Amino acid sequence: MTAPLVDIRAVSHRFGQLAVLKNVSLRIEPGSYTILLGPSGSGKTTLLSILGGFVTPSEGKVFIRGEDCTTVAPARRPTTTVFQDYALFPHMSVGGNVGFGLRMQGVDGATRAAKAREALALVGLASAFDKKPHQLSGGQRQRVALARALVIEPAVLLLDEPLGALDLKLRRQMQDELKAIQKRVGTAFIHVTHDQEEAMALADHCVVMNDGRIEDEGPPERVYARPATRFSATFMGESTILAGRVAETRDRTSTVTTPAGPVLVRSALPVGSAVALAIRPEHLMLGGTAGTASLGMAKVSDVVFQGSFKRVLAVSVEDPSLQFIAKLPASATVQPGDTLAVSCDTDQIIVLAD
Numbered sequence: 001m002t003a004p005l006v007d008i009r010a011v012s013h014r015f016g017q018l019a020v021l022k023n024v025s026l027r028i029e030p031g032s033y034t035i036l037l038g039p040s041g042s043g044k045t046t047l048l049s050i051l052g053g054f055v056t057p058s059e060g061k062v063f064i065r066g067e068d069c070t071t072v073a074p075a076r077r078p079t080t081t082v083f084q085d086y087a088l089f090p091h092m093s094v095g096g097n098v099g100f101g102l103r104m105q106g107v108d109g110a111t112r113a114a115k116a117r118e119a120l121a122l123v124g125l126a127s128a129f130d131k132k133p134h135q136l137s138g139g140q141r142q143r144v145a146l147a148r149a150l151v152i153e154p155a156v157l158l159l160d161e162p163l164g165a166l167d168l169k170l171r172r173q174m175q176d177e178l179k180a181i182q183k184r185v186g187t188a189f190i191h192v193t194h195d196q197e198e199a200m201a202l203a204d205h206c207v208v209m210n211d212g213r214i215e216d217e218g219p220p221e222r223v224y225a226r227p228a229t230r231f232s233a234t235f236m237g238e239s240t241i242l243a244g245r246v247a248e249t250r251d252r253t254s255t256v257t258t259p260a261g262p263v264l265v266r267s268a269l270p271v272g273s274a275v276a277l278a279i280r281p282e283h284l285m286l287g288g289t290a291g292t293a294s295l296g297m298a299k300v301s302d303v304v305f306q307g308s309f310k311r312v313l314a315v316s317v318e319d320p321s322l323q324f325i326a327k328l329p330a331s332a333t334v335q336p337g338d339t340l341a342v343s344c345d346t347d348q349i350i351v352l353a354d
């Protein structure tokens with residue numbers, strides 16, 4: 001196994017009395033695109049600031065390329081940070097902005113210009129060299145900020161909500177570009193977002209954070225299909241959650257008592273233990289074809305047309321505190337007020353400790 005590019009070992013951080021990071025350990029592989037995903041206040045930005053050298057952790061260590069960088073100043077470590085507001089110099093040309101870091105390093109003018117042109121070409125903005133930042137669109141300014149960071153050839157590029165200032169359409173477009181640029185340059189990117197769609201679109205490695213801890217990490221496909229915790233199952237995509245207790249276990253199956261009735265799952269679980277069953281919206285069936293696991297009857301409370309599909313919310317007749325979330329084809333004829341049988345296939349039930 002090769003050594004990780006970044007090795008965060010048992011990092012904790014407090015701001016005064018407030019514990020913001022709690023024993024976080026994480027390894028980042030060379031050339032990977034890592035997303036730190038989590039709700040506001042979960043500690044993502046603090047972790048990124050510790051990687052960039054802007055915050056020294058209360059406890060733990062950060063190794064980059066095998067070197068202890070825990071207390072090394074930002075400019076002296078092989079990382080560069082791209083902030084959400086870009087912070088371009090308005091009076092300077094785009095080329096000047098991109099070459100600025102090299103000027104600080106004492107690189108001569110001709111080399112600076114050549115490298116800045118190269119970095120701009122990398123982000124698809126070769127023609128913007130002589131323009132001023134105000135002549136560019138938001139998405140173009142974001143790419144200039146990226147070129148300015150990449151020109152320094154950092155080992156790790158740190159991005160804090162880099163697409164946060166863009167409207168939704170541009171945001172989705174820039175996601176594709178960011179991923180393409182990252183693959184082209186091969187630099188490891190570590191990108192903070194609270195947008196789970198962004199995480200799924202970009203990450204090779206997705207790190208789900210909650211309350212200062214890592215809840216789950218892995219390829220986004222794995223985190224989505226097999227979330228490790230209840231939080232992960234509801235933050236990385238949606239899930240219907242059935243809280244239950246294991247009533248019986250035999251062979252390799254268990255029966256779980258839930259508000260929707262007894263549900264058979266394909267795991268041998270300790271009798272009496274509390275579990276949560278998670279079902280992704282695309283696996284929940286309403287009316288129509290019955291799945292192998294019956295989840296009782298539910299009354300449809302809301303149908304939202306979303307173009308290629310309908311998002312349907314329904315409330316369990318057995319227990320009105322239980323809400324089902326289903327994704328149905330756009331052609332489905334369900335209406336609010338309909339009472340339908342709910343089911344799913346046993347194989348699609350995700351069993352989580354509760």
Ligand SMILES: Nc1ncnc2c1ncn2[C@@H]1O[C@H](COP(=O)(O)OP(=O)(O)OP(=O)(O)O)[C@@H](O)[C@H]1O
Nearest residue numbers: 015018020038039040041042043044045046047194
């Ligand atoms: N410099 C600081 N001094 C005191 N408290 C801080 C400081 N920076 C952050 N915090 C607090 O630490 C907690 C974690 O903040 P952090 O910015 O790391 O979370 P986040 O997951 O990035 O959230 P957001 O998406 O809102 O930026 C929050 O409660 C925040 O108020």
